[in-house]
Amino acid sequence: MSGLSEPSAVGAEEPPASGLPDPTAPLTATGSLRRRAAVSRALEVTATGSALLAVAVFCIVIYTVVSRGAGAISFSFLTTDPTGIGTGGIAPAIVGSAVIVAIATAIAMPLGVLIALYLIEFAGRRSGRVVRMALDLTNGLPTVVVAIMVYGLIVVGSGDSAIAASIALAIVMLPLIARSSHQVLLLVPGTLREASDALGVSRWRGVLGVVLPSALGGIVTATILAAARAAGETVPILLLSSLVTSNDVQINPLHAVSAMPLTIYTDFNDGVPAAVTQAWGTALVLMAIILAANIGARMFLARNRSRLGL
């Protein structure tokens, strides 16, 4: 277990202020009670106002996308090929997004879980720290830097392809899946593991048969959230899979395939009214998928939590 402490409780239990001059200073009552109460009230109002502002922005964004995109949506919009700039459907983009994100998930999920298992089961103190630091660094990399790395690695030599975009997205997803899985695995009760050890089960059989199944819900949730994030990333697709040559549905990952964020970007930059409408329609589809995935993952997690009694 490599000496992992309880998450985040440690700092809080320390006496508050090693470096602060006098921690009780703000608690010394100053001025009249009425003034103090007024200041406190002002803070509450500000905090509430900030939260409402954020919710308002969220609602306005949703409203804008729905009101501008709903007009474009129809069955044929979702299921037919585009016929020209801003006309026809977006089926290739939907299928392309699915292909790219599916491959990225297929790369990132097993690796992410393996990394989490490494951190839990095998890592020493030092190596665990190095790996966690590398994960945090990867998570902090701007997607444009990740995309340009894959550009130098693949696209310069062999041209645009869906697989290149998938690799970039997998790098974006990897730290998200690894760290969340790590946290879920930390919650697996030690008694389960000890029981399997006591039965003489080998380390690997114990991991596969006992530890992973009890953490599966959390891992799936993390994967869905990461995939939803990846589905909305525009930059990797713009840099790595944008030279789409045909209007049909393409599923060969060795060629560039269209994807929803790319359709939105190119349509919108095109500026023709029909293309802009199509961009909003695509944005609505993309947003609906991503928000649905988020809500679904949350509900799944909540159900899972209550079942495990966490």
Add this chain to the structure above:
Amino acid sequence: MALCAFAAILTIVIIVEVAYQVITGASPAISRYGLAFVWNTAWKPNLYIFGAGEMLFATLVTSAMALVLATPLGVAIGLFLSLLAPRPLRTVIGPLIEMLAAIPSIIIGLWGVIVLAPFVQEHLEPWLHSWFGFIPIFGPQQTTGLSVFTAGLVLTIMVVPIVASLSRDLFLAVPKELQDGAAALGATRWEVIRGVVLPTTASGVIAAALLALGRALGEAVAVALVIGGGSVIHASVFEPGTSVAARIINEITSLDNKLHLAALFYLALILLVIGVLTNLAAQAIARRVGGDQAMLVR
């Protein structure tokens, strides 16, 4: 075991590979322009003149603006969600704010162009100019709302949820007894927060703000849409500009020459260096509070 170790080593390989590829790609530009590339301010690909100065300026201004606006807002929301709001309200508003973080940046960018930019241009610009016009950064109203200022606002919207949810988690971990103790001594709610909650979580909040800054520095597509594409450094934030990341995605599909590509890699290298430094700083601060297991990745 071997598989796990392989996967773990892969994380380090990824970091090294990113650095290697970016540096190799940038090396023609590095050897030709040297470090002066970072602050030179001309960008003329057809004449082989490249300098990151004005992009770096726009990137720093927009990110600083996002940091300055998003940190207090995010902390206030974190306080609301952890300590002030009644529970039913928390369970509704908390997820909504996290959903805001889930909206893809391209959609926020689209919304920024269509809704936010006109609003900024018609209302915020004249208002700020009339009240604070004596400060040169609030220059006269422009013809479009596509500007450094709007880009900063869009970035703020994108990073507020990060600060909010991270700081909420920090505030929730502050022991209840400490707060109750302060309240029993007669402290008002604000005094409890000011005296107990904020001091115990200050480092964590700074780390959260740094993470948000890192995200803002590297954001490409939303900024590219709303920043307006100017290429001169202006004092006024209402003028258009181009950020480092926006320049990369705008030009990589239409390269003028080999050196152009190398210059774009050089820009990516600058982003990489800034990003890694910000991230390491955040990690160092977070580790000092001891929250490094839980905090940094959501």
